Amino acid sequence: GAGVSQSPRYKVAKRGQDVALRCDPISGHVSLFWYQQALGQGPEFLTYFQNEAQLDKSGLPSDRFFAERPEGSVSTLKIQRTQQEDSAVYLCASSWGRAGLGTGELFFGEGSRLTVL
């Protein structure tokens, strides 16, 4: 597609449920980022891939959060045993190269809004 696509757009989960959020980056983009955006806050960095390699996962809040990008394209963010504080919009972004080294813009998806009851 022409842009970054995320699914589902909205997800309601009961506390303790596992969820999986999908990101389809722009074709050919090397770098893929996941951010968590709470209401009224800036995007908080979660993790970053360059092709299939997860180069930085320092932002993942706990071991309940796991991300993968096995073939260097589509990525999935999985949250196990969801808790209320996980409620947020999860944004995926991609860029054609490594952030900061001539790549320019990060292109964001519309986000997946997760509500944990």
Added chain:
Amino acid sequence: GENVEQHPSTLSVQEGDSAVIKCTYSDSASNYFPWYKQELGKRPQLIIDIRSNVGEKKDQRIAVTLNKTAKHFSLHITETQPEDSAVYFCAAGGGSQGNLIFGKGTKLSVKP
């Protein structure tokens, strides 16, 4: 790791006035500083960016300045219009970690 501070958190101006938003960063290795605009319920979109080899960049009514020595950069919007109303985020990256760290945002309101 990188830490980005952004001020003010809210800014209200009259249509036609200028608006200035300031950010500071901590990682001296950062070399890429974009600004994103996010309208309510929508995705962040890049409006302007600057690299560490220049001190200023302009694009019509918006400009960004960078002071690497002081580790701060600013967004300037002139002749503001109601459609400029949105949340603006600064970010810093390209340093040792390769990721992009965002500030907490500035909600700009332009009153007609």
